[in-house]
Amino acid sequence: MVAERVRLIDVAREAGTSVSTVSRALNGSDLISPEVVAHVRAVAGELGYRADKRAQEFKLGRPLTVGVTVPDLTNPFFSEVLKGLAASARAGGYRLLIGESGEDPAEELRLVEELVDHSGALVLCSSRLTRSGLEKALALPVPVVCINRTVKNAGAVAIDYRAASRLLLEHLTGLGHRRVLYVGGPATSWSDGERRRTLRRTARSLDVTLDEMDGGWAGNHGYDAGPTVLSSRATAVITFNDLVGVGLLSWMHDNDVDVPAELSVASYDDIPIAAYARPPLTSLRNERARLGELAWEQLATRLAGNDWPRPDLLTPELVVRASTGPARRRARIRTS
Amino acid sequence: MVAERVRLIDVAREAGTSVSTVSRALNGSDLISPEVVAHVRAVAGELGYRADKRAQEFKLGRPLTVGVTVPDLTNPFFSEVLKGLAASARAGGYRLLIGESGEDPAEELRLVEELVDHSGALVLCSSRLTRSGLEKALALPVPVVCINRTVKNAGAVAIDYRAASRLLLEHLTGLGHRRVLYVGGPATSWSDGERRRTLRRTARSLDVTLDEMDGGWAGNHGYDAGPTVLSSRATAVITFNDLVGVGLLSWMHDNDVDVPAELSVASYDDIPIAAYARPPLTSLRNERARLGELAWEQLATRLAGNDWPRPDLLTPELVVRASTGPARRRARIRTS
DNA sequence: GTGCAGAGTGCAAACGATTGCAACCGATCG
DNA sequence: CGATCGGTTGCAATCGTTTGCACTCTGCAC
Incomplete structure (x- = not known):
């Protein structure tokens, strides 16, 4: 079932035009005639052309991927942060490369080093990095946002x-x-x-x-x-x-x-x-999902070439349930 | 803090050699003298060179990324599958691009179409795709493994x-x-x-x-x-x-x-x-994490050029706890 | 009829890495 | 002493896409 990839040049050949024209037609450049656009689009669709995003990102030089580290994927707190982050990033045209450190600082550092090679930005969620590890991460040639860990010269989103x-x-x-x-x-x-x-x-x-x-x-x-x-x-x-x-x-x-x-x-x-x-x-x-959204907003601001915004602080809300009640009056009698 | 990227050519210039030599030195080719390797490695380290993985993957033509869809990131079942999958894939030199469909078949299809452009393989975890959506996914030019959904002409790992x-x-x-x-x-x-x-x-x-x-x-x-x-x-x-x-x-x-x-x-x-x-x-x-690992094994086999292995079936184990007990004898008396 | 604007198109050069092939070196051999 | 050879190294092509620039062509004004 694994078909051969259709490339730009295949579409060009089939449409009887040059690759540049196809590229422009597909990317909606304005200096190209509408008929050609329609024709190229038709041919491309027919051939099932899908742009090679790797080549695209490579050429354009700006990665559309955000690397994220979390200590533990199975912790609902992190899952929900990821949920918010993933949704926002996706809306902004970015994808998430997710790595799990297993609560281990050394592993997190390795992860960061690996993710950065594939990403245009990093989000460290509840980073367990040591002080020096964190400095190393911030020195990397990509913007970094920390969730639940305040830090200078980086984006920061945390709970108050x-x-x-x-x-x-x-x-x-x-x-x-x-x-x-x-x-x-x-x-x-x-x-x-x-x-x-x-x-x-x-x-x-x-x-x-x-x-x-x-x-x-x-x-x-x-x-x-x-x-x-x-x-x-x-x-x-x-x-x-x-x-x-x-x-x-x-x-x-x-x-x-x-x-x-x-x-x-x-x-x-x-x-x-x-x-x-x-x-x-x-x-x-x-609002954990909100934490992820805010992290993305900070990143988006930064990626747009601006300075880091001020850190966002999220104020939680106390939900009182039945596990708390009036203090007992006398010392506990029972022993363990 | 965002430094300029160091490229292969920068290392070459600094080391007084050609880019090919640097590339070979760094990738451990055998037809190159040990001294040069040492020297180049030193210079690269000094300059803080990190290969541009996008360029690398592009050139090599084989993506080192696996796209994964899950219905809901916050469900512990999926988190643990991801955990196993991520660990295995990482060990195999691959990374995970994760997308969440929000339990929505249409959204999952969109996700799949997007992920496939960035990945060399797809893992659909508890796919909610419709029959026709699934067929579309399987027709894509990359190998696909389904977790918890058996299907022909694709990898399959499921619970028995x-x-x-x-x-x-x-x-x-x-x-x-x-x-x-x-x-x-x-x-x-x-x-x-x-x-x-x-x-x-x-x-x-x-x-x-x-x-x-x-x-x-x-x-x-x-x-x-x-x-x-x-x-x-x-x-x-x-x-x-x-x-x-x-x-x-x-x-x-x-x-x-x-x-x-x-x-x-x-x-x-x-x-x-x-x-x-x-x-x-x-x-x-x-063994949810095992489910992820097996999915990776199937994929690895396939990526190595072989046919799909037989579907893996994982037999669960009953853990009896206090929520089950002998059936009550008489009909329930109370009304709701 | 020539000139010129402007729209539409194609050529070719990038992006950063890998790699086949040719070139070079000194040493060994005939 | 020249040919050969094995071991290193560099040149240049290449992956698929985008895009600056040059080019063609049509239509209109002079």
Whole structure:
């Protein structure tokens, strides 16, 4: 079934004209007679001509492809960012070359180096790159946008974690919680750092005691954190993301801990599954697809030859569900 | 920060040799002296030369890119297929150009036509194309592999739904269920058709009454199906996929229906969240990443000039969790 | 009838890399 | 000492497309 490619020259021969004429006819140049255009178009259609985009991009010198890296394709947060980015880029005539780093900084750097050879621009989504790796990436001869990682001399789109953390903590203090535990994410994650930083700062200003522990990004990290969480003195827990949150809820369920009566759980991201957890998880909704769209807008501005726009900050919205409730009055009696 | 590209000729000039020599040195040809290779490599490194892959692919004439379509990037099933595919393709020196059709056959066709111009091969993941659309795609001048949709004259990798449906139904009949309701997926989905077909056939052989209703692919579709499911006479439900299953469980929880005492729920796919639903969802585990890998293997065989290998069929494995249990003895008393 | 404008067309040179072929080198052999 | 040979290197063609420029041709004005 694999047919031979039809080239411009084949169309020209068949139409009895030159390649330049065919090219112009197909690309809609104005200095060419309408009849010829019609004829060439007809012949091209008949022969099933499709321009060799590789030759085209090569000749034109400007790649119509955007390279994107994400830490983990299976994380709904990233999928949705990609969704928004893909749609916008496509509307702008660009395509997406997607690479997954597997949460590994070294692998991400390799990926970046490879993608850049094929792309006219890069989008690093929640980059796990080290400081020096990031500098290397920014020194590449293409524009780079970072999603969820602010950086100089590049495009930047991020979630406003300062506002996010404030929303979460104010909600919890409003319910009477004075001691909160944060179950962290991957150490290489910039956004985990931001969550911690802003939580600490806000906790101080709200007179809340903030404990922290290390965690991860997936359901099992939350499940495994169960015992430690239960033995802590906190009455409320904030998890790095919903996957971790749902995993934690699941452990609590298996161990007969009543959420939210005994412990409140809240999280970042509000992925669809958060609403279907039992109890449904209180979480911070962010417009992830919008994040991708904004990244594209920044890139488009830059590709048009302008300077980088100011970083975009997206303010999340707290979705209160049944996993958070009033703080229990007395210290927990049960032991793990 | 956007530097000027260094070309082969720049390296040649700097190294005091010709472009051919540089090319050969960099590509490891054997008819060139080791000292020159070392020197050229050094100069290239110094200048920060990176080959223009567009020019390279153009010249070599064989695209090193695989175009992939998926109905929905945010569905974990597809993300994991992509993960496996991306890893294998990358190992084989190929990159992935990914497009999302949004579950829309017309959009998928547009996507395919666009991707093919940039790719040397196509992978259609759970294609929603119409019969004629699919024929159009297969007529394109590149090899095509279909994941989860069998087709002639193309590569094919799919899940063995016959075995899958049998595992599910045998599990349920083993628990005493004689009447089962299937909550279906998108009408455009080939795999929904397969699930229905094999369920019907197996139900007949096991003497089980199978009811069917239309559903969808996401959590809300399952949640919305709640009332209809409850009012049916079935003692067990099989849902199109886990997202639908989790949504349904969630409705049951909200409406105080005890799963599995009053109703058993089982599903296809076993995405990670299935284990964290309450009750954890009985589901059919399939090696999704393997699906992607096998698709690549088929493609690699074909790209190497051989015929298409036989279609690969992946047999799933039933993971029994707490959402399925013995059928209740008496008819349901409660009304919706 | 010659000149000239302007529209329409074709020729040929790019883009950056790879690669067949010819040219060159010093050394070895007859 | 010249021919030959193996090992290196450079020249130039090539991939499919776009596009600047030169050219042809028609029609109109003088």
